Amino acid sequence: MSKVLVTGGSGFVGSHVILQLLAAGHMVRTTVRSPSREAEIRATLERAGADTHRLGFAVADLDNDSGWAESAADCDYVQHVASPFPLTQPQDEQELIRPAVNGTLRVLRAARDAGVRRVVLTSSFAAIGYGQGARDGVYTEADWTDVDGPGVQPYMKSKTLAERAAWDFIGREGGGMELAVVNPVGIFGPALSQNLSTSIELVRRMMTGKLPGTPDLWFGVIDVRDVASLQLVAMTHPDAKNQRFLAVAGEPVSLHQMALILHDHMRTRVPRRLPSWLVRTLALFNPMAREASPRLGVRGRASNERARALGWEPRSNEEAVVATAESLKALNLIP
Numbered sequence: 001m002s003k004v005l006v007t008g009g010s011g012f013v014g015s016h017v018i019l020q021l022l023a024a025g026h027m028v029r030t031t032v033r034s035p036s037r038e039a040e041i042r043a044t045l046e047r048a049g050a051d052t053h054r055l056g057f058a059v060a061d062l063d064n065d066s067g068w069a070e071s072a073a074d075c076d077y078v079q080h081v082a083s084p085f086p087l088t089q090p091q092d093e094q095e096l097i098r099p100a101v102n103g104t105l106r107v108l109r110a111a112r113d114a115g116v117r118r119v120v121l122t123s124s125f126a127a128i129g130y131g132q133g134a135r136d137g138v139y140t141e142a143d144w145t146d147v148d149g150p151g152v153q154p155y156m157k158s159k160t161l162a163e164r165a166a167w168d169f170i171g172r173e174g175g176g177m178e179l180a181v182v183n184p185v186g187i188f189g190p191a192l193s194q195n196l197s198t199s200i201e202l203v204r205r206m207m208t209g210k211l212p213g214t215p216d217l218w219f220g221v222i223d224v225r226d227v228a229s230l231q232l233v234a235m236t237h238p239d240a241k242n243q244r245f246l247a248v249a250g251e252p253v254s255l256h257q258m259a260l261i262l263h264d265h266m267r268t269r270v271p272r273r274l275p276s277w278l279v280r281t282l283a284l285f286n287p288m289a290r291e292a293s294p295r296l297g298v299r300g301r302a303s304n305e306r307a308r309a310l311g312w313e314p315r316s317n318e319e320a321v322v323a324t325a326e327s328l329k330a331l332n333l334i335p
Contacts, residue, residue: 003027004235005075005116007060007107008082010041012197013122013187015048016228017079022050024232031060031071031082044193062103068110077235078111078119080104083162093154100158101165108169111177118178118241120234122227123163125185125220125246126156129300139302141183141244151294170242180234184227184247185220185302188320190327203324206259206271207334213274214255215292218299220248223320226312233310245307249314252299253321261321266329 004021008014009030021028022045032038038057045052060067062082072078083100104121111119129139131149145152145160163181170179191200205211227247234240253261262268276296282289304314315323328334 001025001027002076003029003074004077004079005058005072005111006030006079006081007062007071008080010037010195011081012191012195012200013184013224013227013231014079014081015041015044015192016189016224017081017231018045018055019048019050020225020228020232021079022052022054027054027056029056029058029071029075031058031067033059033061035059040193048192062099062106065106068106069113072107072110072114072116075111075114075116078107078116079122079231079235080107080119081122081231083122083159093157096154096158097161100162104162104166105169108166108174108177112173112175116177118180118235119166120231121163121166121179121181122231123181123183123244124159125183125248125300125302127160127163128183128246129302130156130160134298137301139246139300141246141306153291178241180240180242181244182227182230182234182247183244184222185252185300187222187224187227188324189222189224189226189315190323191331191333192327194331194333196333200324200328203258203262203321204328204333206255207262207266207268207325207328209269209271211271213272214259215274215279215289216254216256216276216296217292218252218254218295218297220252220300220302221317221320222247222249223315223323226314226320230307230310230312233307233312237310239310243306245310246302246304247307247314248302248304249317249320251317252301253317258321261318262325265322266325268325 004026042052058071060071128143131146131152147157230247259270263270283293
């Protein structure tokens, strides 16, 4: 039994990481920005079947130094999951970059000073597969997003710069502490509460007819339960020391293919396809179309070979998408 600090435990990935840590017998402490969130988080986890007697809380904020030393005290491992991921990109990119980079460094310093063995950082494919244009081939852990490249948005910059800062910290002042990084593609799977992530909100909009159409956008899919299980493997596996791991189930899917999966399993309406010329025209005055335009037709295939070498096996794309829809139905968030 180990004691593990999980940052961002109220979030989509963080809550699933806590579920699996508790199920594996670990002591868990998670950070909240306000003590008022504790009862809500505990209730959410208990509804999902968790025994929360080994769960504690600490107050800390990515934008503030206070609380992090107390959060990491006596912990063997840290799962740093917290990072802002908004539905729309902010006008000032520093609203995302500052808490992502500075927050990561705050967590790493506190972990090092507390004698933590290894930190697992939840990064993203956003730190690997963007800024390269319409590149063919398969992305691996050796690739990095070019933050000055075409179509790179503030969220992609924030994840790239935060992960770069983490590796620099480990190399220069980590003091022997180990780092493992998990880079998920689009995260789907069962939502545990009505506090929806960006990817789950996309499915909800598609199922409720609030998505006007499906542009030619492609992305990798991974179930949140498989992200969490890879985070746990990366925490203790000897071969995960100072490595990155792409979390991806298989080949990319398009929005249209996702709509067809939802139709087949949930009998939802299939939105009409939006031609790329129309999206590019809309981009002249519509911010969401402007964000989508550089990625039209780009598939961004990614390899999960390194993660599978640790014995990790993900669910299929279809299982992840269907589990998302079923959880939305269970939470009464769709008709």
